[in-house]
Structure formats: structure tokens, C-alpha cells
Amino acid sequence: MVTMRPMTGIFKRTFILVFCVFCVIAVLTSGMAAYFLYKRMVEEFRSKGVAIAVSIAEGGWDVLLHRDAATVQSTIDNFLDIEGVVYVYVVDARQDILAHTFVPARPESLQHGYPHSEYDISVRNITVESIGSVMEISAPILEGAGGHVHVGMDRGLLNAYFWKVFRNMQLVLGVVFAVCVVLLYFMVRKISRPLTELSDYAAQLAQRDFSGEISIDSKDELGLLARTMQNMAHELSALFSEMHEEVAEATKEVRTSLSYQSAIIDNLADGLLVTDRDGRITLLNPAMREFYALQGIDCTGTKAKHYFPAELARLVAAAQPQEGGTVTAEVPLSDNRTGKALASPIWLEEANGQCLGTVILVRDITHEKALDRLKTDFISTVSHELRTPMTSVLGFAKIIHKKLERDVFPHLDRGDDKTVRAVTQVEDNIGIIVSEAERLTVLINDVLDIAKMESGKAQWRDKLLSMADVVEHSVRSVQGVCREKGLRIETEIEKNLPMVFGDRGRLVQVVLNLLSNAIKFMDEGVIVCRVRRHGDTILTSIADQGVGILADELPLIFEKFKQVGDTLTEKPKGTGLGLPICKQIVTRHKGEIWAESIVGMGSTFHFTLPVARDFKADGSAPGENEDIFCWDEDDALGQEGSAMLVESMDTGQEIQPLILVVDDDPSLGKYLKQLFREEGFRVLVARNGRQALKMASKHLPNLITMDLMMPEMDGKTAIRCLRSNPFTRHIPILVVTALSDTEETGGNVALLKPVDADHLLETANILLRDHDVSRSCIVVGERADFEFDDGLTVFCPSRITFCPPHEIWDHVQEGFKGFVFMPHELADELDLAGLSRQSGVQVLILPEASTDYK
Amino acid sequence: MPKKILIVDDEVHIKMLLEQTLEELEDDFEVELFTASDGEEGLDFIRSEKPDLVFLDIMMPKMNGYEVCRTVMEDDELKHIKIILLTAKGQEVDRKQGLELGAKMYMTKPFDPDEILKVSKEMLNL
Incomplete structure (x- = not known):
């Protein structure tokens, strides 16, 4: 059903306009029509009046002349019946009225004073009282001689007629207009209905x-x-x-x-946690809830730190800023379980690498940890259980050998052949027992070494060291064996080699292994050791002139228990673990090891170690946290600190050691402060790593106790920074941590929280004593060679160690810190520059005058 | 007054080996040898007899070598006593700790009897 719409504005206005136009047209049209009709009627009245007047004047002149009033009266009375005639009267030449139709008498205004034409018909409009507007026509009788006939035509009738016509015209036009409007309306409606219908339909479609x-x-x-x-x-x-x-x-x-995906997520054995950029939880899977006993708690939208331990919350924060940075950490789970958490930022590639938040996977590694511990325990136990009997075997064999030689054999009768043979055999047999036991010991050491390295349980004491020194040291060690076998060793070491970063003992082990291999497979000739720079690495090569290795056997030599050659006919010389151990060690140092050989000509073993500039000075591996930003300002602070140190030394006063306590937990900080105060130390407290760095470089404390988990900058980073600053690197650091896994923190000693007060103080004292630079002195040379002036003993009040020149590096490697005194003639033989580069080591060359040879 | 050397080890053979090794000193110098089979016994002996030199094993029942060493070093009356830690090389980790606790030396098993003799003489200034 189409409903009528309300009249629109434009239609209304148009309608009003049309109506007005119509009104004007109607008024004008009917006005004009009425006016023309009026004019015509006036003319008609005039002619009618004239005709009447003339007919009276001409027809009745004789009657008039006879003054027959009654006849005239009857004649004019007849004319009164004609439409429009109001009155007729006749006057004689003297203007006396002969007859009239007035009732009762001629009006005053008509009685006299009419100027009228004597001889002609005249028409004029006059107003007569009691009659109104009149058109008077006068016609002379006999050219005025007989008087005049006056006829009055009613103009009021004409006016009434005019208005009647006008009204009627209006009415007719109005009717026509109304009819037109109705017709038009229906026509328009007929056209607009389908349009409305269409528009309604369109509206319907739109919906x-x-x-x-x-x-x-x-x-x-x-x-x-x-x-x-x-x-x-x-x-x-x-x-x-x-x-x-x-x-x-x-x-x-x-x-x-x-x-499907949520089923996967829900069924993940690993815990999954997703947070947004503000660290609010957006997703949590059942495993994660189980890990933290959060079943049935709605955590979404809450900050992760409300429900999860601080370690995990920190991980969430840590994974965000670095691009593609994936961070892992061990985190505690509920029920004393341990988890390994891996946090990585969620990058949206379409949105210009916008970070959406962090996704954290947590795996329960309680079992693995237990296994790991078992493995460590196993290695440790096996090592103990194997070594103990070996100790007995080797020890007793040596004692037997000694006792036989000393107490038994001299008393035997050497005259008897049998006895002599028995003695020789017993001596030989004991020798075999000893040498075989020694071989077994080496094997045990090798097996345990490789087991430890492969399981990542080996301890590495990484330091800056000179490869030249490692090679020289190793060569010295085998010099004796070489002389016995009649072999020569030559070393070719490039000058001014950069330092490498590594475990000196292990690297010596590599070189010794390679050297002893060379010696083992050579009967005569020269072994050449070369150390030279090769790009960003130090290349060490050991070339022998032995039997060589077949090309297809070359790749096998670094595998465990692979000794080349026929093992049935040739007695294996060694454990077969030497080269695999070398490979493990070199690989661990991010180097490479390989061999070249020509059968019959000899073999050359090479290994490379990266130059130390890739390493941080404190012991972290390269590539790890490369972009640590230690200092907010320039190292000006460090400079200032050195000036202060000099000052405090100059005053010579006995100043109590200064301890910097770094801990973000205020109560623990306070506790440690009190503890050290009571011991008579001076104490400073820093709340985080960054603060610690500033305070350390400003006040140069004698000892730093460092918490690991701290806001802003954690302990590990702080230690790294401290170690990389030449002014703070010597400060001993005691790590106090709640982490059960102390890993490699870079500190000197690590203590687990809760800290036993006595143990802590004791350790602090040991560290303070060991690092007291002013007290430890090493004098290069034999004690007997020297006669001191008192100056030296005053300078080194307690310990003066004497060591032969080639052992000085061993002392330094073992952590010696202090003064090295060296007679000037020995100065040329040692790597003085390398020595003085070691942290905490000062080299003093004694001039000739201060030493006095016996 | 004879110098006293105490050997603390739970392994009978090792104890015997050390004893036999050190017997040589008994012949040449005024030295007395004592043994103990675990940490507690060793500590009791150290307290009562105050030996001059102690060969101390680390892995022992009742009380380990570190604890013995620490207890001794904490005691002002005992801390002059020279302690040599003997251990299977497995616990290299603890070497530093041992030295920090005040032990004079750290020797790994298997050891050479001659080395033991030499070290003992040095320690006792014989």
C-alpha cells in the first residue's frame, strides 16, 4: 500500500505561486471582461436614451405644441418601462415642465440652471438626489423651439451589472482552477506512484x-x-x-x-604465555597454569608480574627492546620445580616491524636438571672411584720398587744367576706396572676430560694470554723427551702477536698433545712449531717429519678412539683421545683445528684461535651481549677515580677497606652493610648495576659484593663492565645470588643466598687479602741469588715468592696479583709487555745496584 | 719434639700408601705419623694433638675436607697448621675454594709418592 507523503516544501511553494498567479490572472481577466462589457453597456444606454429622447422629441412635437399634457404624460410613461430609464421629462422653451415621470415631483437639482445645447442632443452625467448617478440625455424639440426632452438613464444599474459580471467570471475561473488542480493532482499521482514504489523498493533493497x-x-x-x-x-x-x-x-x-590451534596450545606440554607490549597477559595455556598453580584464575589483562615470579617478569621485559632478541633463563616453577623459559618478541612484519608483545615458552626441566646433576655426579664419582685405586696401584708400585731397591736387593746374593734374573724381572715388571698405571691414569684423565667437555661440565679459566708463551712453555716441557729421542724442536714465533682469550692450561694441553704426537711418530728429524697471525686469528702449526697420515684417514683422526694404522699389528701408542680432546678445546675457543699430511714426509697440525679483541676482557664469549652500554657519561669518572686512588696511597694512613654492597633488596643491603660495618669495614650500598658502576669508579672500593638479579642493570652485566674498565677490573667481586645456577658470572667467588654471615665475612677477608696489591710480591730468580736491601722487605711485608723466570706466567695464570720484581738482565727474556698487561700485575725491574750476586 | 703428621682419608689403601710413603721421614727425622678415617675423627685429632702437617682428603664421610679445613682455619689456635688437600681430580671446581679456605696446597690423585715426600719436607722445613 502506497502511503501519501506529506507535501514537500518545494511543492507547497510551487502551489502557492501558481495560486497567486492564477488569482492575478483571474482578477485581470474578469476585470477586463467586466470593463469592456461596462463600456459597451454605457454606449448602449446612451444610444438607447438618445433614441428615446429623439423619438419623443420628433414624434410628439405637435402634441407638445398643443401642450396636451395628458398625452405627453402617457407617452413618456410608456418609456419608463424600458430597462435603464429612470425618468423622462419634457420642458417647453421656457423651461417649464410639461410632463414628467417623477414621483411625486421633479428633484430640485433638475429644476433649473441646466446648461444644455439648444439645438443638439447632449449627454451628460449627473448625480440626482434620491436617484443616484444618472446619465442624462436631452434632445431639443423643434430645435429648441418646442422645448427639450430629458431622459435619465440609471448608471447605478450599469455598476451593479459590472460587478455581477466580474463576480460570475471569478466564480467560473475558480471552478476551472479547482478542476484543473484536481485533474493535475491525479495525473501527478499517477506518475509519482510508480516512482514512489520504485524508491520504496530501492530503500528495501538498501536494507x-x-x-x-x-x-x-x-x-x-x-x-x-x-x-x-x-x-x-x-x-x-x-x-x-x-x-x-x-x-x-x-x-x-x-x-x-x-x-585446532587452541587445541594445540592447550595440549602443549610446554607452558605458553603471551603478553602485550605493556607486559599484560593476553594468553595462557593450561600447562603454564599448571606450572604456576593458576588453574581457574582469570589472569588475562593483568600484568605478568602479578602472577609470575620476578625472573619471568624480567624476561618479559628483556625480550622486548632488542630486535629479534630471544632471551632464555631458568625460572622457578611451583612445587620446587625448575623451568627453562624462552622469551621472544612478537614482530608483525606487515606493520613495519611493530612489536606486539612477547611470547614465552616455559619447559619443565626439573627432570633434565636432575639428570644433569646425576651426570655431573656420575663424572665426579667415576673420576673419584677410578683415581683412588689408581693411586694405590701406582703409589704402592713405586714404594715396592723403592723398597726393593733400597732394602731388599742389596741383601740378595748376587752371585746366584737365578736371583739376578729374578731381580731383573721384578724390576722390569714393576716398571711395567708403573708405566701401565701411568698410561691408565692418562686414559682416565682423557676420558673424563672429554666427557666433561662434551657434557659442558668442564671449567674454563679464560684469560688474556699470549699464544707464543703457551707454545714456548709447551716446547720447554717436551724438550727433555726430545733430547732423549734425539729429536730437535724449532720454534718460529712472529713478533708482536696479539693476545688471545682462553684457558691457558687447556691450550697448553693442546700444544703438548700435538707435540707428543709428533714425538711419538718420529724417530729422527726436526719438529717445527710456528705461531703467526692469520687474519683475525692466531695460527699455530706443529710440523713433524714422521710417518704421515693417509689422506683418507685424515678426517678420522679427530674422532674418538680412532687411531690410524692397523691396530692389530701396530701397538697403539696412546689413548686415541688426544686429538678429539684437542678438537674439543679448540672448538670451545671458537677456533679450528685441522691436519695436513704427506705419507712418508710428515704431518702438520694447525689450529687457529681468534684474536682477543673479539672478547670482552672479563671472560664472556664473543657475540654475547656485544652491545652492552656500561657508562652513561665518558670514562671521566674512571679518570677521577684513579686520581683518588693515588691520593689515598700518598697519605699513607691505615684506611679500613671499603666494601661496595650492590643489592636491590633494601633489607638485604642494610643487613650486609651492618655486617661489614661491625667488622670494621667502610661500606657503600648501590641499588643496581648502573649505580654500582658509578660508585665503583668513583670510590674504587677494595671489594664489591654483587647481587645478580637487579633492575636497570643486572649483576652479570655490571661485572662485565667493571672488568672492562681498567680502573675497576682489579676489584675482587663476591657474587651473592639466589640463583642456584651460578653459571659463569665473572665474579671471583659466588655465594648462594641465604648467605651465612661467617662464611661471607671469611670469603670477603680472603678476597681482600688475596687482592691486596701492596702485599704480594714475586721476585724472579732464586732466593739464593739475591741479597736484598731492606727496601724490598718493607715494601712487601708478608709474602715474597721466588720463582724461576719460566714459571712467572704460571703464577700469573693462577691469579697472582701484585708486584713482580725482576733483575734487569732477565727483563729481556720475558714478555714484559704481556706481563704488565695482566690485571693487577705491576712489573718492577731491579737495576743492577739493588742486586748483589754472591 | 717430634713433628706430627696426620693423614685423614677414608680409603684404607690410600691411608696405607701415604703412611708407607711417609715412613721414610720417620727413619731420617723426628716425625710421628697418625691417621684418621673420616673428617670428624681427623678434626678431633687436630684439636687434641695439633699436628704440624695434615694430609686431608676432600670426599669423606661425616665431615668433608673443606669443612675440616674451614673449621681449622677459623680457630686461632689451629690456624698455623699446614693443610694439604688431596683429592681425585674430579672436583677441580673446588680447587680455588680449597685454597681460599687456607689450605697450603692442593694435590690431585693419583699422586707420586716422591712428590709427597718432597712437599712434606718443605712444609716441615726438614
Whole structure:
């Protein structure tokens, strides 16, 4: 049903305008028509009046002349019946009235004084009292001689007639207009109805209702439009339903894949935690809830730190700033379990690498930890259990040998051949027992070494060292054996080699292994040791002139228990573990090891070690946290600190050691402060790593106790920074940590929280004593060679160690810190520059005058 | 007054080995040898007899070598006593700790009897 719309504004205005125009037209038209009619009527009245006047004047002149008043009266009375005639009267030449039609008498205004033409018909308009506006026509009788006839025509009648015509015209036009409007309305309606219907239909379509039908079947443009619209609607309807189906299908697919994914996430054995950029929890899987006993708690939208331990919350924060930075840490779980958490930022590639948050996977490694501990324990136990009997075997064999030689053999009768043979055999046999036991010991050491290295349990004491020194040291060690075998060793070491970073003992082990291999497989010739720089690495090569190795056996030599050659006919010389151990050690130092050989000509073993500039000075491996930013300002602070140190030394006063306590927990900081105060130390407290760095470089404390988990800068980073600053690197650091896994923190000693007060103080004292630079002195040379002036003993009040020149490096490697005194003639033989580069080591060369040879 | 050397080890053979090794000193110098089989016994002996030199094993029942060493070094009356830690090389980790506790030396098993003799003579200034 089409409803009538309210009249629109424009239609209303148009209608009013049309109405006004119509009114004007109607008034003008009817006015004009009435006016023309009026004019015509006036003319008619005039001619009518004239005719009457003339007919009276001409027809009755004789009567008039006879002054027959009655006849005249009857004549003029007849004319009064004619329409429009108001009065007729006749006057004689003297203007006396002969007859009139007035009732009762002629009005005053007509009685005298009329100027009228004597001889002609005149027409004039006058107003007569009691009659109104009158058109008076006068006609002379006998050219005025007989008087005049006056006829009055009623003009009021004309006016009334005019208005009547005007009114009637208006009425007719009004009716015509009304009819027109009605007709027009219906016509417009007839046109607009389909339009309205179409627009309603379009509106319906716009509301996605395609069910409506349109009932226009005319053949004109509207019909065409309607049909097109209907077709379009059908098309749209089909499209919509198709789309709807597709959307439904896609939704279903999405829902399926979502439920698939959520099923995966829910069934993950690892705990999954997703946070947004503010560290708020957005997703948590059941495993994670189980790990932290959060079942049934709605954690989403809450900051991770509310529900998870600080370690995990820190991990969440740590994974965010670095690009692609994945951070791992061990975190405590509920029920005393341990988890390994891996946090990585979520990067959205489309959004210009915008970070959406962090995803953290936590794996319960309690079992693995236990296994790991078992493995460590196993290695430790096996090592103990194997060594103890070996100790007995070797020890007793040596004692037997000694006792036989000393107490038994001398008393035997050497004359008896049998006895002599028995003695020789016993001596030989004991020798075999000793040498075999020694071999077994080496094997045990090798097996345990490799087991430890492979399981990552080996301890590495990494320091800056000179490869030249390592090689020289090793060569010295085998010099004796070489001389016995008649072999020569030559060393070719490039000058001014950069330092490498590594475990000196292990590197010596590598070189010794390679050297002893060379010696083992050579009967005569020269072994050449070369050390030279090769790009960013130090290349060490050991070339022998032995039997050589077949090319297809070369790749096997670094495998465990692979000794080249026929093991059935040739007695294996060694454990077969030497080279695998070398490989493990070199690989651990991020170097490479390989061999070249020509059968019959000899073999050359090479290994490379990266130059130390890739390492931080404190012991961290390269590539790890390369971009640590230690100092906010320039190292000006450090400079200042050195000046202070000099000052405090100059005053010479006995100053109590200064301890810097670094801990973010205020109560623990306070406790440690009190503890050290009571012991008579001076104490400073820093709340985080960054603060600690500033205070350390400013006040140069004698000892630092360092917490590991701290805000802003953690302990590990702080230690690294302290160690990389030449002014603070000597300060002993006591790590106080709650982490059960102390890993390699870089500190001197690590103590576990809760800290036993006595143990802590004792350790602090040991560290303070050991690092007291002013007290430890080493004098290079034999004691007997020297006679001191008192100066030296005053300078080194307690300990003076004497050591031969080649052992000085061993002392330094073992952590010696203090003064090295060296007679000037020995100065050329040692790597003075390398020595003085070591932290905490000062080299003093004694001039000739201060030493006095016996 | 004879110098006293105490050997603390739970392994009977090792104890015997050390004893036999050090017997040589008994012949040439005024030295007395004592043994103990665990940490507690060793500590009791150290307290009562105040030996001059102690060979101390680390892995022992009741009380380990570190604890014995620490207890001795904490006692003002005992801290002059020279302690040599003897251990299977397995616990290299603890070497530093041992020295920090005040032990004079750290020897790994298997050891050479001659080395033991030499060290003992040095320590006792014989």
C-alpha cells in the first residue's frame, strides 16, 4: 500500500505561486471582461436614451405644441418601462415642465440652471438626489423651439451589472482552477506512484530485503527502470546469498583452525604465555597454569608480574627492546620445580616491524636438571672411584720398587744367576706396572676430560694470554723427551702477536698433545712449531717429519678412539683421545683445528684461535651481549677515580677497606652493610648495576659484593663492565645470588643466598687479602741469588715468592696479583709487555745496584 | 719434639700408601705419623694433638675436607697448621675454594709418592 507523503516544501511553494498567479490572472481577466462589457453597456444606454429622447422629441412635437399634457404624460410613461430609464421629462422653451415621470415631483437639482445645447442632443452625467448617478440625455424639440426632452438613464444599474459580471467570471475561473488542480493532482499521482514504489523498493533493497516484488508492468521508461531494478535485486540477492555462504564457510574454517590451534596450545606440554607490549597477559595455556598453580584464575589483562615470579617478569621485559632478541633463563616453577623459559618478541612484519608483545615458552626441566646433576655426579664419582685405586696401584708400585731397591736387593746374593734374573724381572715388571698405571691414569684423565667437555661440565679459566708463551712453555716441557729421542724442536714465533682469550692450561694441553704426537711418530728429524697471525686469528702449526697420515684417514683422526694404522699389528701408542680432546678445546675457543699430511714426509697440525679483541676482557664469549652500554657519561669518572686512588696511597694512613654492597633488596643491603660495618669495614650500598658502576669508579672500593638479579642493570652485566674498565677490573667481586645456577658470572667467588654471615665475612677477608696489591710480591730468580736491601722487605711485608723466570706466567695464570720484581738482565727474556698487561700485575725491574750476586 | 703428621682419608689403601710413603721421614727425622678415617675423627685429632702437617682428603664421610679445613682455619689456635688437600681430580671446581679456605696446597690423585715426600719436607722445613 502506497502511503501519501506529506507535501514537500518545494511543492507547497510551487502551489502557492501558481495560486497567486492564477488569482492575478483571474482578477485581470474578469476585470477586463467586466470593463469592456461596462463600456459597451454605457454606449448602449446612451444610444438607447438618445433614441428615446429623439423619438419623443420628433414624434410628439405637435402634441407638445398643443401642450396636451395628458398625452405627453402617457407617452413618456410608456418609456419608463424600458430597462435603464429612470425618468423622462419634457420642458417647453421656457423651461417649464410639461410632463414628467417623477414621483411625486421633479428633484430640485433638475429644476433649473441646466446648461444644455439648444439645438443638439447632449449627454451628460449627473448625480440626482434620491436617484443616484444618472446619465442624462436631452434632445431639443423643434430645435429648441418646442422645448427639450430629458431622459435619465440609471448608471447605478450599469455598476451593479459590472460587478455581477466580474463576480460570475471569478466564480467560473475558480471552478476551472479547482478542476484543473484536481485533474493535475491525479495525473501527478499517477506518475509519482510508480516512482514512489520504485524508491520504496530501492530503500528495501538498501536494507538488504530482496523479498519484495514490484508491480509496475507499464511499457514506458518507468517500467523499464522497474524491471532493471528487479533484475538487479535478483542479482544482488544471489550474490548476497553466495557471499553469505562463503562467509559462513570461511567462518567455519577459521573457527576450525582456531579450535585446532587452541587445541594445540592447550595440549602443549610446554607452558605458553603471551603478553602485550605493556607486559599484560593476553594468553595462557593450561600447562603454564599448571606450572604456576593458576588453574581457574582469570589472569588475562593483568600484568605478568602479578602472577609470575620476578625472573619471568624480567624476561618479559628483556625480550622486548632488542630486535629479534630471544632471551632464555631458568625460572622457578611451583612445587620446587625448575623451568627453562624462552622469551621472544612478537614482530608483525606487515606493520613495519611493530612489536606486539612477547611470547614465552616455559619447559619443565626439573627432570633434565636432575639428570644433569646425576651426570655431573656420575663424572665426579667415576673420576673419584677410578683415581683412588689408581693411586694405590701406582703409589704402592713405586714404594715396592723403592723398597726393593733400597732394602731388599742389596741383601740378595748376587752371585746366584737365578736371583739376578729374578731381580731383573721384578724390576722390569714393576716398571711395567708403573708405566701401565701411568698410561691408565692418562686414559682416565682423557676420558673424563672429554666427557666433561662434551657434557659442558668442564671449567674454563679464560684469560688474556699470549699464544707464543703457551707454545714456548709447551716446547720447554717436551724438550727433555726430545733430547732423549734425539729429536730437535724449532720454534718460529712472529713478533708482536696479539693476545688471545682462553684457558691457558687447556691450550697448553693442546700444544703438548700435538707435540707428543709428533714425538711419538718420529724417530729422527726436526719438529717445527710456528705461531703467526692469520687474519683475525692466531695460527699455530706443529710440523713433524714422521710417518704421515693417509689422506683418507685424515678426517678420522679427530674422532674418538680412532687411531690410524692397523691396530692389530701396530701397538697403539696412546689413548686415541688426544686429538678429539684437542678438537674439543679448540672448538670451545671458537677456533679450528685441522691436519695436513704427506705419507712418508710428515704431518702438520694447525689450529687457529681468534684474536682477543673479539672478547670482552672479563671472560664472556664473543657475540654475547656485544652491545652492552656500561657508562652513561665518558670514562671521566674512571679518570677521577684513579686520581683518588693515588691520593689515598700518598697519605699513607691505615684506611679500613671499603666494601661496595650492590643489592636491590633494601633489607638485604642494610643487613650486609651492618655486617661489614661491625667488622670494621667502610661500606657503600648501590641499588643496581648502573649505580654500582658509578660508585665503583668513583670510590674504587677494595671489594664489591654483587647481587645478580637487579633492575636497570643486572649483576652479570655490571661485572662485565667493571672488568672492562681498567680502573675497576682489579676489584675482587663476591657474587651473592639466589640463583642456584651460578653459571659463569665473572665474579671471583659466588655465594648462594641465604648467605651465612661467617662464611661471607671469611670469603670477603680472603678476597681482600688475596687482592691486596701492596702485599704480594714475586721476585724472579732464586732466593739464593739475591741479597736484598731492606727496601724490598718493607715494601712487601708478608709474602715474597721466588720463582724461576719460566714459571712467572704460571703464577700469573693462577691469579697472582701484585708486584713482580725482576733483575734487569732477565727483563729481556720475558714478555714484559704481556706481563704488565695482566690485571693487577705491576712489573718492577731491579737495576743492577739493588742486586748483589754472591 | 717430634713433628706430627696426620693423614685423614677414608680409603684404607690410600691411608696405607701415604703412611708407607711417609715412613721414610720417620727413619731420617723426628716425625710421628697418625691417621684418621673420616673428617670428624681427623678434626678431633687436630684439636687434641695439633699436628704440624695434615694430609686431608676432600670426599669423606661425616665431615668433608673443606669443612675440616674451614673449621681449622677459623680457630686461632689451629690456624698455623699446614693443610694439604688431596683429592681425585674430579672436583677441580673446588680447587680455588680449597685454597681460599687456607689450605697450603692442593694435590690431585693419583699422586707420586716422591712428590709427597718432597712437599712434606718443605712444609716441615726438614
